Amino acid sequence: MRRYCISLSSSSCVPHAVGNKHISCLFLIEWLLVLNSKMRETPLSNCERQFLLKAIEEKKRLDGRQTYDYRNIKIAFGTDYGCCIVDLGKTRVLAQVSCELVAPKENRPTEGIIFFNLELSPMASPAFELGRQSELLVKLNRLLERCLRNSKCIDTESLCVVSGEKVWQIRVDVHVLNHDGNIMDAASIAAITALCHFRRPDVGIQGEEVTVYSPEERDPIPLSIYHMPICVSFSFFQQGTYLLVDPSEREERVMDGLLVIAMNKHREICSIQSSGGIMLLKEQVLRCSKIASVKVSEITELINKALENDRKVRKEGGKYGFAESMPKERITALKTDVAPVEMTDIEKKAEDIISGTEPPSDSSVPSPVVRAPGTGQVGEGLENTWGLDQLEEDEEELVDQAMEEGQETEERCQSPKQGEVVVISDSEEEEVVILHQGVQVKDSNVPASSSQQQGTGVSKKKKKKKKPAQ
Amino acid sequence: MEVEEQSIIALREFGCEQNLLSRPDGSASFVQGDSSVLAGVYGPAEVKVSKEIYDRATLEVVIQPKVGLPGVRERAREQCVRETCEAALLSFLHPRSSLSLVLQVIHDDGSLLSCCLNAACMALMDAGLPMGCLFCGVTCAIDPEGRIITDPTAQQEKNSRAVMTFAIDSAQHRVMMSSTKGSFSVNELQQCIAVSQRASEKIFQFYRDSVRRRYSKTL
Numbered sequence: 001m002r003r004y005c006i007s008l009s010s011s012s013c014v015p016h017a018v019g020n021k022h023i024s025c026l027f028l029i030e031w032l033l034v035l036n037s038k039m040r041e042t043p044l045s046n047c048e049r050q051f052l053l054k055a056i057e058e059k060k061r062l063d064g065r066q067t068y069d070y071r072n073i074k075i076a077f078g079t080d081y082g083c084c085i086v087d088l089g090k091t092r093v094l095a096q097v098s099c100e101l102v103a104p105k106e107n108r109p110t111e112g113i114i115f116f117n118l119e120l121s122p123m124a125s126p127a128f129e130l131g132r133q134s135e136l137l138v139k140l141n142r143l144l145e146r147c148l149r150n151s152k153c154i155d156t157e158s159l160c161v162v163s164g165e166k167v168w169q170i171r172v173d174v175h176v177l178n179h180d181g182n183i184m185d186a187a188s189i190a191a192i193t194a195l196c197h198f199r200r201p202d203v204g205i206q207g208e209e210v211t212v213y214s215p216e217e218r219d220p221i222p223l224s225i226y227h228m229p230i231c232v233s234f235s236f237f238q239q240g241t242y243l244l245v246d247p248s249e250r251e252e253r254v255m256d257g258l259l260v261i262a263m264n265k266h267r268e269i270c271s272i273q274s275s276g277g278i279m280l281l282k283e284q285v286l287r288c289s290k291i292a293s294v295k296v297s298e299i300t301e302l303i304n305k306a307l308e309n310d311r312k313v314r315k316e317g318g319k320y321g322f323a324e325s326m327p328k329e330r331i332t333a334l335k336t337d338v339a340p341v342e343m344t345d346i347e348k349k350a351e352d353i354i355s356g357t358e359p360p361s362d363s364s365v366p367s368p369v370v371r372a373p374g375t376g377q378v379g380e381g382l383e384n385t386w387g388l389d390q391l392e393e394d395e396e397e398l399v400d401q402a403m404e405e406g407q408e409t410e411e412r413c414q415s416p417k418q419g420e421v422v423v424i425s426d427s428e429e430e431e432v433v434i435l436h437q438g439v440q441v442k443d444s445n446v447p448a449s450s451s452q453q454q455g456t457g458v459s460k461k462k463k464k465k466k467k468p469a470q
Numbered sequence: 471m472e473v474e475e476q477s478i479i480a481l482r483e484f485g486c487e488q489n490l491l492s493r494p495d496g497s498a499s500f501v502q503g504d505s506s507v508l509a510g511v512y513g514p515a516e517v518k519v520s521k522e523i524y525d526r527a528t529l530e531v532v533i534q535p536k537v538g539l540p541g542v543r544e545r546a547r548e549q550c551v552r553e554t555c556e557a558a559l560l561s562f563l564h565p566r567s568s569l570s571l572v573l574q575v576i577h578d579d580g581s582l583l584s585c586c587l588n589a590a591c592m593a594l595m596d597a598g599l600p601m602g603c604l605f606c607g608v609t610c611a612i613d614p615e616g617r618i619i620t621d622p623t624a625q626q627e628k629n630s631r632a633v634m635t636f637a638i639d640s641a642q643h644r645v646m647m648s649s650t651k652g653s654f655s656v657n658e659l660q661q662c663i664a665v666s667q668r669a670s671e672k673i674f675q676f677y678r679d680s681v682r683r684r685y686s687k688t689l
Contacts, residue, residue, distance in 0.1 A: 090492040123510035123572035178491040323501045334680040335485030339672040350660035
């Protein structure tokens with residue numbers, strides 16, 4: 001980052017007046033943040049950009065699709081209820097619905113709560129950072145909420161258990177696993193499919209008591225869904241001259257504007273959003289809504305078919321879940337059967353290892369010694385040999401002196417020897433001396449009573465006080 | 471089916487698909503029974519200055535839970551996986567660069583940490599990052615009767631007295647990482663390690679088979 005900072009400050013600060021420096025710095029920081037977040041995204045070269053635009057002008061797309069074609073949509077369900085993975089071409093999205101009993105909002109005591117959380121996992125693209133509220137993330141979350149919550153496609157009143165006290169909170173987690181363009185459509189398909197697939201536990205109310213039944217006791221209940229809104233994205237190029245359905249990641253990078261229409265199969269528009277600052281004509285919007293209605297009915301049919309298929313497999317007791325939807329014919333995929341593990345000599349081996357290791361040495365842990373009230377000591381520690389040669393004499397004197405002072409703390413007489421020590425040592429050294437003194441007391445097997453130790457402390461303080469006097 | 475499985479020591483059927491995502495440099499999904507983890511690897515790429523290490527690559531591991539935001543449990547798992555990967559990767563070959571490994575839990579039906587480790591290894595292999603050895607994860611559980619269960623389901627984990635996960639290297643079948651929960655004796659620990667080492671051979675054989683299959687047309 002520093003590198004960028006230098007190069008930027010030399011180029012961008014120069015044109016500003018000195019008084020504007022503050023503003024330019026702010027601008028610079030903002031710019032750096034943008035740079036930092038986009039640093040890992042591979043930039044699109046001018047050649048690529050021009051190539052893509054030229055191809056679009058000639059009604060050609062890189063992946064061989066026609067203008068109004070969607071990429072292949074694949075829906076796979078997990079073993080849990082309310083879990084699905086949607087593949088839209090190479091874009092892959094995972095949705096999981098979960099539920100929880102919570103207190104309702106105060107102004108709507110009889111309505112359940114629906115919560116959407118779309119996450120751009122750093123797996124999906126190198127530009128996505130963990131836990132960063134990027135503009136794209138906010139936009140997608142808001143669009144998803146508008147598409148599914150504000151269109152009232154889910155009967156929230158049926159989620160009420162006890163009015164004003166307990167309602168179901170339905171949480172929809174959508175994880176983007178691979179970003180190859182048109183996340184919004186994939187996310188909306190995944191979210192609505194997961195919601196249709198989801199079953200919540202049954203509850204029984206007896207008086208005040210609410211019982212939540214496990215799936216074994218009572219069959220879980222599906223949510224009541226009135227209609228299925230699905231987002232269809234249109235990208236515009238060359239100021240709206242050209243239009244493409246379901247843009248890929250490359251196409252999204254060169255587009256001028258984006259129009260997202262959320263619609264259900266009854267041709268009711270649930271939400272519409274135009275972004276990118278492009279002026280659209282009324283005819284264009286109407287044409288897009290017509291295309292959307294066709295796409296939505298196709299996708300709805302596909303979702304229903306996938307749901308029906310999964311229901312059938314579950315009913316018949318066949319195998320289901322992601323493990324089953326793994327392609328077996330690809331050479332990048334491999335599956336094995338249950339692999340038994342031989343257990344013949346495991347016990348012997350374990351015993352050998354244990355008998356082979358040396359048992360921990362049996363030296364008994366010394367019992368703790370209490371030298372003074374409020375202290376404890378385990379073991380004797382090692383003898384400190386630091387600077388003992390030079391200081392030995394002084395220390396001995398100090399010990400004598402300390403003991404003297406410990407016995408008669410009131411006495412403030414000042415021996416010439418003591419004075420010498422104080423003069424040569426500054427306060428830090430003094431502390432070292434005191435420490436040694438403690439060791440010395442221990443080593444010389446003088447019974448160190450608490451009063452004596454306290455005495456040494458006092459003596460130290462005294463010496464400090466005396467020092468400035470000299 | 472569950473009752474049958476309990477009496478035999480076995481790994482559930484497992485499978486893997488590599489290179490299934492287009493954006494990451496390496497990706498793999500690993501399935502163990504119903505447990506499933508998707509892994510994506512980016513790198514070696516440019517590293518943030520604050521995270522730069524002068525003599526090796528910086529490895530970041532992120533585990534994303536399926537519901538809600540990552541919490542302490544995910545952080546602990548991330549650390550286990552990161553330390554194992556750091557031990558296996560020859561990160562000194564890419565100094566001052568970043569490697570990031572993102573693991574997405576697709577379904578948790580027990581032995582999740584070992585599934586994460588296996589997915590991570592397959593993704594690193596797919597990314598073609600240099601490694602000193604491969605690694606795999608094996609989870610063992612000890613049920614209240616003291617029997618060892620390998621690769622337990624979520625239900626078996628719940629009923630068990632102790633759950634242990636080991637990361638085992640392919641070169642010498644040594645333990646690279648262990649994460650344990652519950653109480654067990656030294657003898658049981660050694661037995662579990664021995665079982666895991668035995669089970670790891672199956673997984674390494676699977677790695678070998680899948681690589682052989684993958685490159686069967688190019689070699």
